[in-house]
Amino acid sequence: MESLKNFVRYSWYSSPKVRTNIINDLIESFQTDDLPDPALKILAHTIGQLIPLYATTKSRVLLSRLLDAVIRKYKERILKLIIHAFDVQSRTICKVHSHRNARFQADYGFIYMSNIVIASNGITIEEETDKLILLIVSRFISTLLADSCTSAGLILVDKRLNRLFKQVPTLVESWVNLLNSISEPDIAHLGLISALLYCLKTKDTTLYEQIKTIGIDSYAKLILGTRTKPYETALRPCNEILSSMDLESFKTKVYPVLNRSLLRNPEVIIEAVPSLLSSLSFDLSYTANELSKQLAPPLISKTESLEASALASFRTLAKQISNGETIISIVQYLFNIFNGTESSVNKLSVISQRENVLSAIGAFSRSPSTSISQDDILKILDKYFYPMIQQEVHEGLICHMLQQMTSWCSRLTNTNQTLTDFFKKGLEQKNSTAITRAAYLQCILVTYKENNLTDLIPMHTTLMASYERGVNQPTLINCLHEALLAALIMINIAQMNSSYDNKLTALWSSLNDSKKQIFTTDKFQKEINPAGARVFFQFYEQLHGTLHIQDMVPYTRTFIYLILHSSYDVRKPAYDIIRRLVNNLRSTDTDISLALLTGLTSFLDHFQITNETSSNDEANQQLNLTTVSKGFEETMLCIAKAMRMQDEQFKQTLSDRALLACCSSSILLSSDEKLWLKFLYLIFDKKPNEVENYLKNNVNSLVQICTTNQRLTKEQISAISLLCSMKPNLFLKSFLQIAYERLQPASYLLVSKRSYEIMKTPPGEIYDKSVLETILKHETKDTGNVKRESKNYSYKEQMAARELEKELAAKQNKATVPQLTKKQQEMLQQQLDQEQATRDIVKKIDEDAKNVFEIFTNIVKSTQELFIPYLGELVAHIWPTLKSPVAFNYAKDLYIALVPIVFMNDKDTFGYAIAYLAVRLNSDPSTVQQQLDKCWLQEDLLAAIERLLACLYENTQQAKKFNQLSIARLDYCLPLFQNIVIHPKCTNEWTTSILNICREYFSAVSTSDPDVRFRFIRENAG
Helix, strand or coil, X not given: CHHHHHHHHHCCCCCHHHHHHHHHHHHHHCCCCCCCXXXXXXXXXXXXXXXXXXXXXXXXXXXXXXXXXXXXXXCHHHHHHHHHHHHHHHHHHCCCCCCHHHHHHHHHHHHHHHHHHHHCCCCCCCHHHHHHHHHHHHHHHHHHHHCCCCCHHHHHHHHHHHHHHHHCCCHHHHHHHHHHHCCCCCCCHHHHHHHHHHHHCCCCHHHHHHHHHHHHHHHHHHHHCCCCCCCHHHCXXXXXXXXXXXXXXXXXXXXXXXXXXXXXXXXXXCCHHHHHHHHCCCCCCCCHHHHHHHHHHHHCCCCHHHHHHHHXXXXXXXXXXXXXXXXXXXXXXXXXXXXXXXXXXXXCCCHHHHHHHHHHHHHHHHCCCCCCCHHHHHHHHHHHHHHHHHHCCCXXXXXXXXHHHHHHHCCCCCCCHHHHHHHHHHHHCCCCCHHHHHHHHHHHHHHCCCCCHHHXXXXXXXXXXHHHHHHHCCCCHHHHHHHHHHHHXXXXXXXXXXXXXXXXXXXXXXXXXXXCCCCCCHHHHHHCCHHHHHHHHHHHHHHHCCCCCCCCHHHHHHHHHHHHCCCHHHHHHHHHHHHHHHHHCCCCCCCHHHHHHHHHHHHHHHHHHHHHHCCCCHHHHXXXXXXXXXXXXXXXXXXXXXXXXXXXXXXXXXXXHHHHHHHHHHHHCCCCCCHHHHHHHHHCCCCHHHHHHHHHHCHHHHHHHHCCCCCCCHHHHHHHHHHHHHCHHHHHHHHHHHHHHHCCHHHHHCCCHHHHHHHHCCCCCCCCHHHHHHHHHCCCCCCCCCCCCCCCCCHHHHHHHHHHHHHHHHHCCCCCCCCCCHHHHHHHHHHHHHHHHHHHHHHHHHHHHHHHHHHHHHHHHHXXXXXXXXXXXXXXXXXXXXXXXXXXXXXXHXXXXXXXXXXXXXXXXXXXXXXXXXXXXXXXHHHHHHHCCHHHCCCCHHHHHHHHHXXXXXXXXXXXXXXXXXXXXXXXXXXXXXXXXXXXXXXXXXXXXXXXXXXXXXXXXXXXXXXXXXXHHHHHHC
16 A cells, blocks of 8 residues: 555656656555555546656556556456546547647557557456447547648557557457447547548458448538537548548438538538548539539628638539539539529628639639530630629729639630630720739730630730830839730740731830839839739740840849749749750750859849848748748759759859859758758769769869858858868868968967957047047147027126036036047047058958968868868967967867867866867967956966876876777877976976877877887977
8 A cells, every 4th residue: 555655646746767666666566465446446546647747658668567567456446447537538638629739648548548458358348348448549549630631640540550459359340349339429439430441441341341331320420410510620530431432322321411411500510521522532423513502502601611611612522523514504503693693592792702602613613524615614704704804893803703714714725706805805994903904914824825825916005005004103013913914925925926026126125124124123023922923934934935135134033032932832833944944945155054043142142131131020031031941942953953964064063153052041041051962962863973973073173162262251161161071081181271371370470469459449449548648638628619508698607507517417427528629639530540550450360360260160060070180280280370369269269179079088178178278378378368268267277287187198098998099189289288398387297297198199009119209299399
C-alpha cells in the first residue's frame, strides 16, 4: 500500500527519475502485495489521469509497463476499472475541434489501449466492456484521422493496427462482429471503420466487404440521416468509406437518405455533400438533374455557410457528370432560377443569391464531359448571357457574369459573328467602366484562339481606344489593366496576321518610348491585381516573339517584380513561360536566361534600398520577405532546369553570374544559403561529376568574380565563404593569398590612438575639448544687439529679464550655449575641419581593415577544422595588427574565433583564456583596458602567465597520451610564447615550460632533431 500511496502522491509532476523509481517500486510490490478493490479503483483512476501528462517516449513506455503488470496481476478485477478510466479520458481528449495536443494524446491513448488489449488477451471480458474498448479505440482513431488532409493519418493508424493485429490475430474478426452487433453506432466508429477498410483492402476481401457494408450503413445513418448537425471533424475520417462505395450501394443505400435529408433539413447535412460527391468514383449523370434541384434552395438561402456548402456541392457535382446533355439541362435550370422563371424556388432578391447562381453556372463549364457540343455553348451564350449582361446595370454583377461566360467561352473552338458583335458592343457602351471593359477583354482573350483571332481585326479601333485610355490615364490602375489586355490581344492578332502588324505602329512606338511605357512603372508593378499579373506574363512572352521592342530590360524588370511578389498559383504560369522562352531564344546576345538573371540581380539592388527606407509594419515586411525569397529561389531553379539542354560554355557563364545573385539573396531575402549549389545541380542535369568539372575548370574565373572590387561587397564575401566551404582544396589558398595582399599592417600602425578616437567622435562634434576651452577663454558674446521688444519696457528692464531667465535655466540644469564671436567661430570651425580631415583618412583605413578581416572571419567560419593547415600563416599575418588601434578589435575577434578550431576537444574556457592572455601581452595596455571584457582582466597578468603555462603543459601531456597532439595548437600559441619570453619579468621556469611544450609537439609531429627548432624559437624570441 505504501508504494501505491507514493504513486498517487508523486506520479503527477515529479521528475522523470522520481517517476521511474516510484512506478518500478509499485510494479515490484504487485509480487508480494494484494491490493483491495477500493485501492484498485484509485489506481485505475490515477492511471487514466496520467494519460495526457506522460507525453515523452520514456514516460509512455513506463506507463505501458505498469498497465501490462497490473492487468496480468489483477485481470478481471481491474480491467473494467481501467477501461472506464480511459473512457473518461477519451471523451476529454477527443474534442469536437481537434488540435495538436489532442492528436498527440490520441496517439498515446491508442498505444495504451493497444497494450491493454494485448495484455487482456485470453481474459474473459463482458460484451459491454468489449464494446466500450471498441468505442474508446474508435475515438482515438477518429481524432488521429480528423486532422489529416493526406493519407498520413491513415498510414500511422495502419501501422498501429498492424502491430496490434499481429499480437492478437483474432481481434479483427472480433471487432467486425462487434460492429455488426451494435444497434446504435457512435459517430466515432466511422474512423475505426475507415482505418479497417484501409488496413484490409489488399489482405482479406471477405472481411473488407463486411466492413464496407457496415461503413456505408453507418455513414448513411450517422452523417446523412442525422437530425443533428455532425461536427466538421467527424466528416474527415469518412473518406475511406466513401471511396469504397460503388454505384449500386450509392443508389440503394446512400442516395435515398441523401435525397430525404436535403428535402427535410438541408442545413444539417449540406456540409457533408461536397466531400461525399468528390469521393465517388462513378458517373452521376443519371441523378444529377434531381440532385441539382435539391441543392438549389440552399444555394439561394441567404445563409452564408449554407450557400458556401451548396456552391461547393455544385462544383463537385459538375466533375462527376460526363453526359453533355445533362450539363446543358442543369445550366438551363440554373438560368431559369436566375431569371425568376423557375416556379420551384423563390425569386432572387439580393445580389449574393444571383452571384451564387452564376458561380454554379460557371462551375459546370469545368465539367470533364467531352460531349458538350459547340452549338449548345453558343446557344447558351446567345439565349442567356448576352441579354443578361446587356440589361444588367450593377458593375459587380456584370463582371461576375463575364467571368462565368469566360469559363464557358474557354471551351469554344469556333466563334460566330454574333459573339464578336456582342464584344464590340459591350466595349463601346457609353456607360461602361474600365473594370467592365477589362472583363470583356479578358473574355475575348480566352475565347479567340489561333484559328479565329483574325475575326477580331474589325475591332481594331475599339481595341486601340482601350489601349489609349491607359496611355492617357497612367495613374488609374483599372485603365492600365484594360490597356494591357487590349495590347496583348492586338499583339496576338499580329502574330497570326502579318498585314495587321502595319496597323500597330502607334502601339510599337508607345511600347518603345520610355516616357510612354505604362506597364513598367512602379505604380503598375505595385497595384496590378493577380489577374493582371497573369496577363502581363503572357504579354511578356508575346513581346519576345516580335521584332519591334528595342529594349526589353524595363519589361523584364516588371516581369521579375510580379513573379517575386505573387502567390505560387499566380507565378506558376510564369515559370512555364520562362521554360518556353529559354528553349526558344538561345542566341547569346539576347538570351532570356541572362536577361532574367540580370533582372533578378537588379531587383536585389533595388530591394535593398526600398527595404531600408520602408516604413511598413514588421508583420507585413516579414510576409513580403517570405514571398519574395520563395519566388526568387523558384525562379533561379526554373532558369537552371530550362538551361539543361544548352551549350556547356554558356551554362558555365550563367553559373558564374548566378553565384553573386544567389549569395546576395541569402543576405537580403534570407533564402537558402546553398541555393547556388542547387542551381549548379540542376543546370548540369543532376550530374555531380559535371558540377565537379565545372568547379575545377573555373577556379580562376570564380575567384576573379569574388575579388573584382577593391573593397569587397557582402555578397562577394558570402560567395568566398560558400566556395571555401564547398571546395577548400581548390579555393582556400587563392582567397587567403588575395586577403594577405590586401592586409596593410604598416598602414594600420601609422594610425595613432588620438586619430582613432577622433574617427570615433561623431562628425560636427569636437574631440579635443582643450581646444574648445582655449577658444572659450576669449570674451564670449553673451548678448548681441538686443532688439527692443516693446516701448513699454526700458533696456534696463529687458536686461534684468534676461538675467532672470539665466538664473531659472541654471536652477533647472539647462545648458546654455554661449554665443561665440566671429573670430571664435572661425577658430572652432578650423579645428572641426582639421578633425574631419583626420576622420576621413582614418575612416578609409578602418573600412579597408574591416573588409579584409571580414574575409578572414568568413573563411574561418565556413571551413572550421579544414582551415587548420593554414592557421599558422594567418596568425603570423594578423599578429602585428593587434598593436594598431584601428585593427585591434578586428584582429582580436578573428584570433579568438580560431579558439573552437584549435581547442576543439577542450571544454570550458581554457582556449579562450590562452587567447585573451596572448592579446593582453601583445597590445597596448590602455587599449586592452578599454576594448577587452573586464572579466578577462581580473586575474593578475604574471599569475595568469604562470597558471596557463602549467595548464598548457598538462594539457599537452594528456593530448600526447591519447595521440591527439596537433601542430595547429603550437602555431596558435607561438605568439604567446614569444611575448612571454620577451616580457621583462620572464623567468627561467617560464622559458623551460615553453621549451618543454614545444619539445612534446615537435617530437610528435616531426622526425627531425627538435633542438634545431628550439634554436629557431630562441632566435625569434631575441
